Amino acid sequence: MTWFSEKLEALRSSGNLRQLPEMKHQGRYSVTGGRRMLNLSSNDYLGLATDPEMLLMRDFMQEAGRSCAGGVPEDCLLGSSSSRLLTGTFDVHSALEHTLCRLSGRQAALVFGSGYHMNAGILPAVVDASSVILSDKLVHASIIDGIRLSSARSVRFRHQDMGQLEELVKKYSMECSRIIIVTESIFSMDGDLADLRFLAGLKKRYPGVMLYVDEAHAVGVRGETGMGLAQELGVMQDIDFLCGTFGKAIASVGAYVLCDSEIREYLVNRMRPLIFSTALPPLNVLWTLRVMENLPAMDHRRERLAANSLYLRKSLASLGVVCPSGSHIIPVMAGDSRRAVEMADFMQRHGFYLLPIRPPTVPEGTARLRVSLTAAVTDREVAGLAAALEEVLHGHPAGK
Numbered sequence: 001m002t003w004f005s006e007k008l009e010a011l012r013s014s015g016n017l018r019q020l021p022e023m024k025h026q027g028r029y030s031v032t033g034g035r036r037m038l039n040l041s042s043n044d045y046l047g048l049a050t051d052p053e054m055l056l057m058r059d060f061m062q063e064a065g066r067s068c069a070g071g072v073p074e075d076c077l078l079g080s081s082s083s084r085l086l087t088g089t090f091d092v093h094s095a096l097e098h099t100l101c102r103l104s105g106r107q108a109a110l111v112f113g114s115g116y117h118m119n120a121g122i123l124p125a126v127v128d129a130s131s132v133i134l135s136d137k138l139v140h141a142s143i144i145d146g147i148r149l150s151s152a153r154s155v156r157f158r159h160q161d162m163g164q165l166e167e168l169v170k171k172y173s174m175e176c177s178r179i180i181i182v183t184e185s186i187f188s189m190d191g192d193l194a195d196l197r198f199l200a201g202l203k204k205r206y207p208g209v210m211l212y213v214d215e216a217h218a219v220g221v222r223g224e225t226g227m228g229l230a231q232e233l234g235v236m237q238d239i240d241f242l243c244g245t246f247g248k249a250i251a252s253v254g255a256y257v258l259c260d261s262e263i264r265e266y267l268v269n270r271m272r273p274l275i276f277s278t279a280l281p282p283l284n285v286l287w288t289l290r291v292m293e294n295l296p297a298m299d300h301r302r303e304r305l306a307a308n309s310l311y312l313r314k315s316l317a318s319l320g321v322v323c324p325s326g327s328h329i330i331p332v333m334a335g336d337s338r339r340a341v342e343m344a345d346f347m348q349r350h351g352f353y354l355l356p357i358r359p360p361t362v363p364e365g366t367a368r369l370r371v372s373l374t375a376a377v378t379d380r381e382v383a384g385l386a387a388a389l390e391e392v393l394h395g396h397p398a399g400k
């Protein structure tokens, strides 16, 4: 046995071996293994990426087609050909950053190639050895990588434990010149909401504290104009690094941070994944810009998503299932990885494309199904989903 086959065998026998799923995409459906299933595993929360009418997308394509008639204009290029710091910054990158500032009321915005780049890059750039990073135990892997790459001390607090966090802030206020608190706003695997108002209050009480909030799952979905949970809770101006991504509800790719101008200027000089990676293609940024401009008018989609989410959370509660979620991300716990695989298999045979979420994505012993609802799911579908989950939870023998 080679080193690799041994490692793979260990993964296989613990039910944790992963493969890249092969499938066809038909709008809201995924087709795989001869089965057509409602896709409940994507992050297309507003249903924008799979909209059967594709109005926004079609308008966009026409706009791009028209402007290409007399030669491709710079904003329609499919490659940026260099880093933002060389020749990779186009008018459309600046226009998107300007729009992000307008939508948020913040001084500055900076756009990145992906959320992974953003989280792996900002933290290492903005701390030094006299800083401490206090992060929620369940933050995304990309944030953990950012912490690992940084020279700061790092302490992880128990998930959402604000009491423990405040104790840590008190302690490190004495020892460290700077404290950065890092959290997600809607947690990606539990769907629960961070207490951003408490964090904003904490920052006011302890002057050395800065806040870093990743809104990957809340952008588009929450807040008056879809700018996220910080907007909904009225604390958008209090967060030093307000981060979001375009790959989920925004139906595009890339990420951004909203911050003060001085911090933006500093990041441009010090953030390695910004400096040493090719800028997003202009045409892609133009699409992101169109979606962001239309985001405030997408209340209807946000309301549909909220209604679907409330329905499913209530259904699970009525079955006595404890679920931390306060959002459209709804975990259904399995515990053991093999059990999660069985449950996913059952749901797939009933037409719902759910995947088992296993360690290391989630802590050992908390394997689960992660239901990721979208605004495109109908009332009937969400009722059918609730019924199928009831069956799988009540120890149905999973069709054996």
Ligand SMILES: *Cc1c(COP(=O)(O)O)cnc(C)c1O
Residues within 6 Å of the ligand: 114, 115, 116, 117, 119, 140, 142, 184, 188, 214, 216, 217, 245, 246, 247, 253, 254, 255
């Ligand atoms: C998806 C995700 C990311 C990564 O964003 P990409 O743009 O897909 O690289 C970062 N943070 C969180 C919380 C995420 O869920």
